[in-house]
Amino acid sequence: MSAPSETRLVTKVATLYHEQKLTQRDIAKRLGISQVTVSRLLKRAEENRIVRTTVISPPGAFVELEGVLEKKFGLTQAIVGEAHSNTEESIEAAVGAAAAYFLMTTLRSDEIIGVSSWSASLLAMVDQMHPVRSIERCTVVQVLGGLGNPSAEAHANHLVTRLARLVNGEPCFLPAPGIVGSAGSAKVLLEDSYVKKTFSLFGRLTIALAGIGSIEPSSLVASSGNVFSMKELQEIRSRGAVGDICLRFYDANGREVRDLAGNRVIGIELDTFGHVPRAVGIAGGKRKYAAILGALRGKRINILVTDQFTATELAKG
Secondary structure, X not given: OOHHHHHHHHHHHHHHHHHOOOOHHHHHHHHOOOHHHHHHHHHHHHHOOOOOOOOOOOOXXXXXXXXXXXXXXXXXXXXXXXXXXXXXXXXXXXXXHHHHHHHHHHOOOOOEEEEOOOOHHHHHHHHOOOOOOOOOOOEEEEOEOXXXXXXXXXXXXXXXXXXXXXXXXXXXXXXXXXXXXXXXXXXXXXXXXXXHHHHOOHHHOOEEEEEOEEOOOOXXXXXXXXXXXXXXXXXXXXXXXXXXXXXXXXXXXXXXXXXXXXXXXXXXXXHHHHOOOEEEEEOOOHHHHHHHHHHHHOOOOOEEEEEHHHHHHHHHO
16 A cells, blocks of 8 residues: 555544544444554554644643642652632642542552541541442551640541541551650650550551641641640751651751651651652642642652642742
C-alpha cells in the first residue's frame, strides 16, 4: 500500500472510530478489512498524531496542578480538593472531603493504617467518609497519644474508633498522652506493655495519615489546653522549626529539629512516619504553608492532600 493510500485509510478508520463512534468490528466489516488491521491503523493514527487525545479538566478537578506538585516534589501522588473560599473553615472541609475520597478508593484488605490522634483535617476526613464494604481485616493504629487532656483523649478515641468501623477494621489505641511532663515520665510510659504493643506496629504500617501542624496551633489543639509552654515554643522557633508531624518538628528544609520537648512526646518518630509506603500529609491554608513546604522539601511525606489555593502557592515556591 502506498504511503498516501495508507494515510487516507488511517484517517478514515480514525474518523469512523473517534467521530462516528463505530466499533472496531463494525469498521472492519464496513471497510472489508480485518479487525486486527483496524486496531493497527488506530495505533498508527496516534503515532502519526492524526488523532490527539486531550483531557479537559472539569471545574473542581486540578489534575494539571497535581501533576506539577508531583513532579516538583517527587510525590507519589498529590490530591487537590476544591475549597469554596480561601478560609480555614472552607479549606478544612475541602481537604477533609478529598482525603476521605482518596482513602475510600485506595484502601485494600489487610491494611495497617496509622492515624495521628489530634488533627482537625483528619476529623473532617472521617466525618465525610462512608463505610468501605469491600475490604476487611484492617487495623487502625493510633500513632500519637492524646494530648494530655480529657477532651483531646475523647477526640482521639472517636477518630480511631470511627475510622476502624468505616473500614471494617480493629482499632489499636496508644493509651498515653501525646506529650508528658518530663522525659522520665515518657520513659516509664514507653515501657508499658500496651504502649509497646502499639509501637510495635509502627514499622508495619502500610499507610499513615497525619495533619501537618504549624508552630501556631490550630483552634482545635488550642482548645485542648497548652501543649507547649511559651518558653518551649520560643525555643522551637529559635531553632528554625516551621512545622510538625505528630509533634515532631522540622525546619524549612524538612530537617528534624530536636526541641526541648521532643523526648516528652509519646508517638511515632518523624523518620518512621516518612518511611511508611504511603505517608500522607493532609493540610492546607496560609497558616500552614511554610509547614507543608518544609515537609515536602524534606520528603517527610510522599502523598499530599491539600486545597487549590495552597497547591497553587506550593507550585510557585
